[in-house]
Amino acid sequence: MATNEASPGGGTGGQTDRVELSEDEWRRRLTPEQFRVLREKGTDPAFTGRFTHPAERGTYRCAACGIELFDSGVQYDSGSGWPSFTRPVGDGSVSLTEDRSHGMVRIEVTCSGCGSHLGHVFDDGPGPEGRRWCINSTSLSSQGPPPAT
Secondary structure: OEEEOOOOEOOOOOEOOOOOOOHHHHHHHOOHHHHHHHHOOOOOOOOOOOOOOOOOOOEEEEOOOOOEEEEHHHEEOOOOOOOEEOOOOOOOOEEEEEEOHHHOOEEEEEEOOOOOEEEEEEOOOOOOOOOEEEEOHHHEEEEOOOOOO
């Protein structure tokens, strides 16, 4: 099962081309920890990530390709040990695939912009969608809110 929440976009409603790099190019571009999580489907240790507890305001982007993924306004502290969100920023930012690794059946969340591993989504979250988007801090970079005009 693979679904796309929609096609990749830069967060402004426009389409962006998918970033296609060789694994060697990704290895040069990313830190060793980012490569492990984003490209090798690793997981941050629980309660260790920079974004685990909601504190930063603004937009979270893919640490590999930079597309907008989640807004801090939908982040909450789930107590799980990983950054949790009630929904992605919009259509096209993420793709979903069944993950049967580690003796479990889960739904993997990947970046639609580059295919990098972000985390998993579970049906135990708050709000009308009832989903918990459990995302590795290593998969994210943050951009603060735009300056007031």
